[in-house]
Amino acid sequence: MTAAILVHASRALLDEKTAWLETLASERNASAHTIAAYERDLRQFLTFLTAYHARPAMIADLADLKTADLRAFLAERRRGGAGARSLGRNLSGVRAFIKHLEKKGLASAAGARAMRAPKAAKGLPRPLAVDDALEVAEEAGSFAVEPWIAARDVAVLTLLYGCGLRISEALSLAGDALADPTLRAMPITGKGGKTRIVPLLPAVLDAVADYRRLCPFPLSASEPLFRGARGGPLRPQIVQRSMARLRGALGLPDSATPHALRHSFATHLLAAGGDLRTIQDLLGHASLSTTQAYTAVDSDRLMSVYRSAHPRARRKA
Known part of the structure; x- marks a missing residue:
């Protein structure tokens, strides 16, 4: 004072x-x-x-x-x-x-x-490059002391990038989720209680299977799938802390957060020719305008590539 x-x-x-x-x-x-x-x-x-x-x-x-x-x-x-x-x-x-x-x-x-507060401009999503996102998922367990915790961290971040989940959605999965290796999709209940169907990649199922095999706690339907070191529900802060260590080790920017993996999922799908409406459904966005932010990200990336690679763009005036 x-x-x-x-x-x-x-x-x-x-x-x-x-x-x-x-x-x-x-x-x-x-x-x-x-x-x-x-x-x-x-x-x-x-x-x-x-x-x-x-x-x-x-x-x-x-x-x-x-x-x-x-x-x-x-x-x-x-x-x-x-x-x-x-x-x-x-x-x-x-x-x-x-x-x-x-x-x-x-x-x-x-x-x-x-008096109305000034509206803050929404910033564009900041995804990781494809190679960086893959490396994050692969190296997620590098700092874990116990093998099961290393497998857990890999499984969580692989889910975020491989399925475009929010961290809250991944951590709310029940203990019996993804136990069937033949699954090709699963329902996810996101914001507002809205349920969507998310396809499952083999890499996601493999990562979760490795975690399930090593986890020392019983993974029943009445318990969460992802556990903390003492067996309680895994907290988002633990995942964020693991991601912070990875940022330092891999030389990634501060924008490389767990949520950035969800942005990366959407941006990389769009760059590979994914349909915007389909990506909206996969992310669980209520409005297409929210998903359209990724088109601006992809346009910026394409223009950057164009300016650096096209012979006419490189020509001096």
């Missing part, structure tokens, strides 16, 4: 700010990181109001805050280089504080509620 010594608000307003932050910590059990972020957002807003009114900000300035005031604040932050995500977080912090004042009868949050 050292920022309170800065002259950017009246004493009464700074006292309310302190009380609000203390409420977040004591009653809402907010983390230190969250409290620090809210403090920073509010400090930036109060500093803006000081310049906006050419005097220290006061509670009265927030008593009936207009959307025009908030738009001016966000415009100032944008001029300073803040992106849409940062602006949305700034607005969220200011709203939360004004709601605190509203509960005490000191302000109205109507203007803040009416």
